[in-house]
Amino acid sequence: MKLAVLRGGKSAEREVSLRSGGQVAKALRGRGHDVTDVDLDGGTWDVLRDGGFECVFNALHGRLGEDGTVQGMLELLGVAYTGSGVLASALCMDKSRAGKVMVAIGLHVPEFEELEINEGVAADLVERVVSRFGLPLVVKPVREGSTIGLTIAKDADAAATGLILAGRYDQRVLVQRFAAGTEITVGVLATPEVQVLPTLEIVSENPVYDYDAKYTAGKSHHIIPARIPEAARVAASDAAARAFSELGCSGMARVDIIVDAGGTPWVLEVNTVPGLTELSLLPDAARAAGVGFEELCQRLVDHAVSRHAHRVGPAAV
Numbered sequence: 001m002k003l004a005v006l007r008g009g010k011s012a013e014r015e016v017s018l019r020s021g022g023q024v025a026k027a028l029r030g031r032g033h034d035v036t037d038v039d040l041d042g043g044t045w046d047v048l049r050d051g052g053f054e055c056v057f058n059a060l061h062g063r064l065g066e067d068g069t070v071q072g073m074l075e076l077l078g079v080a081y082t083g084s085g086v087l088a089s090a091l092c093m094d095k096s097r098a099g100k101v102m103v104a105i106g107l108h109v110p111e112f113e114e115l116e117i118n119e120g121v122a123a124d125l126v127e128r129v130v131s132r133f134g135l136p137l138v139v140k141p142v143r144e145g146s147t148i149g150l151t152i153a154k155d156a157d158a159a160a161t162g163l164i165l166a167g168r169y170d171q172r173v174l175v176q177r178f179a180a181g182t183e184i185t186v187g188v189l190a191t192p193e194v195q196v197l198p199t200l201e202i203v204s205e206n207p208v209y210d211y212d213a214k215y216t217a218g219k220s221h222h223i224i225p226a227r228i229p230e231a232a233r234v235a236a237s238d239a240a241a242r243a244f245s246e247l248g249c250s251g252m253a254r255v256d257i258i259v260d261a262g263g264t265p266w267v268l269e270v271n272t273v274p275g276l277t278e279l280s281l282l283p284d285a286a287r288a289a290g291v292g293f294e295e296l297c298q299r300l301v302d303h304a305v306s307r308h309a310h311r312v313g314p315a316a317v
């Protein structure tokens, strides 16, 4: 097949996406496909319109890639593409709105509040969130990834600095109760039959599972399956499957969860274009389930092509 791999882009996760896309392109070439690497820029529309691609593999992370915008472009172009569509992509990028949906369907999401940060942060605001959520509390941009702009604040000063930092990435900032427990992530494949991948526990050498821990070899370890009781494993897998389907995801997603001492899965977020690098979580969990990286990429492409062929709606221009 003639395929394009979209990677890079303009988000804060550009470097990760370049690595994800590089690995995907290599895997698809390994399967004998004719693969073109496309770094998202102003000329991408023309390249994708004129390239004669049977499918676009979207390996863009973060805003203007994972958030529904690129999916909208691909819909307009009438080209098959991997992963979730416009709505689920946009919804999952928005931790506040996705959180509300997950709460509404009965999933456990650490209590949160959305704030708008413009200039400066008033002391009484900090006081209020500290008294509402306790310490430590978590501050993060509503629409970012890879732990960028995220703070786990242990005191009011750190909360104030965290709000300003998060506000640099997104005016919309989330303040959230800290969930203590075992950090796991659960991959879900749906190509189209749903397969919940084995739970994967993340052990970070850094106090927070931050950008450095995520992308430096040896700074975090994956344990499959997670070291949690069987009942907690079932609850976390169910939560991941429900989040995936109720948010309308397609193809693949990875659901980040903290399992507390009582076995309750606290859902943090759903990633619709999870990392696909050598160190990444979803490929590792897929491998543990017997789905190698090449097969994973191939399945996502096959699913995208058949979904495109069977879609009902206005024809592309």
Ligand SMILES: Nc1ncnc2c1ncn2[C@@H]1O[C@H](COP(=O)(O)OP(=O)(O)O)[C@@H](O)[C@H]1O
Binding pocket: 110, 138, 140, 144, 145, 146, 147, 148, 150, 176, 177, 178, 179, 180, 183, 208, 209, 256, 258, 268, 269
């Ligand atoms: N409410 C929370 N309680 C405890 N840890 C959290 C919480 N929110 C985020 N974290 C930590 O920060 C990391 C990144 O947060 P997450 O919400 O997954 O955003 P992203 O991965 O998009 O940056 C998590 O993997 C976890 O280690």
Ligand SMILES: [Mg+2]
Binding pocket: 146, 147, 256, 268, 269
């Ligand atoms: Mg995450």
